[in-house]
Amino acid sequence: MFEIKENINKILIIGVVVGLLVFLHFIGALAPVENAIKAAYKYVQEPVYGFSQRVFKSEEKRTQEELETENEELHGQVEKYAVEISKLTKKIEDGDNYSKQLEFLEKNEYRSVGAKIMGKTVDGQSQVYLLNQGTNSGIQKNFPVITENGILIGKILEANESTAKVLLLTSNLSKIGALIQNKNQSQGVVSGQHGLTVRMDLIAKDEPIDKYDIVVTSGLEEYIPEGLVIGQVEEVESRESELFKSAIVSPLIDYRQQAIVSVIIP
Amino acid sequence: MWWKKNIPIFFVLLLLVLIESSFFASSIFWQQNLRLVFIFLLLLLLLSSYSFIFCMKFAVLGGILLDIFSQLTFGTFTLALVISLFIVFILFRRFFTNQSYYSLVLLVASGTVIFNFILVISSIFFQTINVNAFGIEFGWPLLLSLIWQLFFNILIASVIYRIIKSFSPSYA
Numbered sequence: 313m314f315e316i317k318e319n320i321n322k323i324l325i326i327g328v329v330v331g332l333l334v335f336l337h338f339i340g341a342l343a344p345v346e347n348a349i350k351a352a353y354k355y356v357q358e359p360v361y362g363f364s365q366r367v368f369k370s371e372e373k374r375t376q377e378e379l380e381t382e383n384e385e386l387h388g389q390v391e392k393y394a395v396e397i398s399k400l401t402k403k404i405e406d407g408d409n410y411s412k413q414l415e416f417l418e419k420n421e422y423r424s425v426g427a428k429i430m431g432k433t434v435d436g437q438s439q440v441y442l443l444n445q446g447t448n449s450g451i452q453k454n455f456p457v458i459t460e461n462g463i464l465i466g467k468i469l470e471a472n473e474s475t476a477k478v479l480l481l482t483s484n485l486s487k488i489g490a491l492i493q494n495k496n497q498s499q500g501v502v503s504g505q506h507g508l509t510v511r512m513d514l515i516a517k518d519e520p521i522d523k524y525d526i527v528v529t530s531g532l533e534e535y536i537p538e539g540l541v542i543g544q545v546e547e548v549e550s551r552e553s554e555l556f557k558s559a560i561v562s563p564l565i566d567y568r569q570q571a572i573v574s575v576i577i578p
Numbered sequence: 579m580w581w582k583k584n585i586p587i588f589f590v591l592l593l594l595v596l597i598e599s600s601f602f603a604s605s606i607f608w609q610q611n612l613r614l615v616f617i618f619l620l621l622l623l624l625l626s627s628y629s630f631i632f633c634m635k636f637a638v639l640g641g642i643l644l645d646i647f648s649q650l651t652f653g654t655f656t657l658a659l660v661i662s663l664f665i666v667f668i669l670f671r672r673f674f675t676n677q678s679y680y681s682l683v684l685l686v687a688s689g690t691v692i693f694n695f696i697l698v699i700s701s702i703f704f705q706t707i708n709v710n711a712f713g714i715e716f717g718w719p720l721l722l723s724l725i726w727q728l729f730f731n732i733l734i735a736s737v738i739y740r741i742i743k744s745f746s747p748s749y750a
Contacts, residue, residue, distance in 0.1 A: 319631065323664070326634050330653070333638075333642060333656070334652060337652040337653070350647075353596065353647075357596065361600045361603055361604070364601045364602070368604040431647070433599070433648050434599050434647050435649055435714065436609045437714055506715075568604055
């Protein structure tokens with residue numbers, strides 16, 4: 313029968329080994345080993361994650377009522393965007409929109425690095441995804457991560473030589489300066505809500521905000537350019553006792569369904 | 579030959595970490611509610627003929643691998659695995675020596691609770707002392723996850739136990 317006293321030395325050795333490994337990690341001595349493990353895992357994580365997306369894609373099943381509600385909302389959006397398109401068409405005719413785009417490109421000279429999502433951190437709650445590119449490709453902390461359609465999904469949390477981690481916008485720890493594409497270009501701060509959605513706070517109370525207004529990055533943060541799409545306003549919350557109002561912003565895409573992203577390199 | 583028993587277990591651990599970090603990544607449900615590395619090590623400890631020290635060696639290895647792919651403070655998973663398996667083993671040797679099915683279920687259930695408890699307490703502690711901004715939120719989603727983990731762990735343990743009994747009726 314196992315006796316603690318007889319095996320106390322072995323138990324203590326296990327404790328010392330664990331403590332030593334943790335200590336080595338925090339002083340950075342374990343980094344080469346960790347990076348080697350991540351680099352080795354990278355080659356199997358990519359195909360496994362791709363396979364898992366096909367397996368779990370049909371996990372979300374919606375009821376007919378939900379589909380009908382979504383259909384009505386989409387009709388509303390189509391009507392709203394029809395008006396927006398007519399305004400934009402006029403701007404293009406005036407040359408205003410085109411000259412602003414040229415100014416943006418010339419001023420920033422951004423390039424991007426394509427990366428594949430290959431997994432997620434195992435703790436389950438942190439909303440952090442693993443990318444197959446790292447500092448060798450020019451990726452650094454806080455660089456924005458977008459999908460192929462130019463929608464911002466998060467920013468780089470940390471990067472080593474061959475892999476990186478992206479913190480999603482829906483994480484509680486994610487905060488980004490944003491503005492609403494309304495008449496006043498209302499500014500605020502967007503933060504994640506428990507991995508589900510995104511909330512925009514610190515919006516001036518007298519700012520006119522409508523449902524379906526598009527929320528984009530404000531460009532006030534280092535490395536994150538203005539104009540990257542975050543989502544659309546779903547609901548506006550305003551209380552008389554508070555100085556500011558908030559808006560619930562729903563992402564335009566399902567982050568779990570993304571496989572290929574781009575990291576903007578300033 | 580030391581490698582005959584070490585290498586297969588090593589590769590199973592690598593595979594389980596891969597499943598937890600990549601295969602379950604597209605599904606919130608499975609990633610939060612099925613801790614494969616933990617249940618594998620727990621059953622290795624309770625149902626195999628391997629020594630306690632042998633299993634703890636792989637608990638450290640499995641914990642380090644999980645910590646590498648976790649955003650929690652490094653060492654959180656290792657600590658939770660090592661301590662929970664140690665406590666379960668003490669309970670196993672002191673109070674549940676008959677190795678019956680019901681003893682196994684109780685040990686798996688208590689191990690699951692202890693593992694999650696240590697995981698949550700450690701992450702909250704490191705969050706509180708500002709070592710790491712990431713932590714596990716205590717709330718209804720966590721309690722629901724614990725219930726699912728209990729269900730799956732007991733189910734897996736039951737299946738493995740039945741298989742072992744059918745191939746080795748003298749197992750007790």
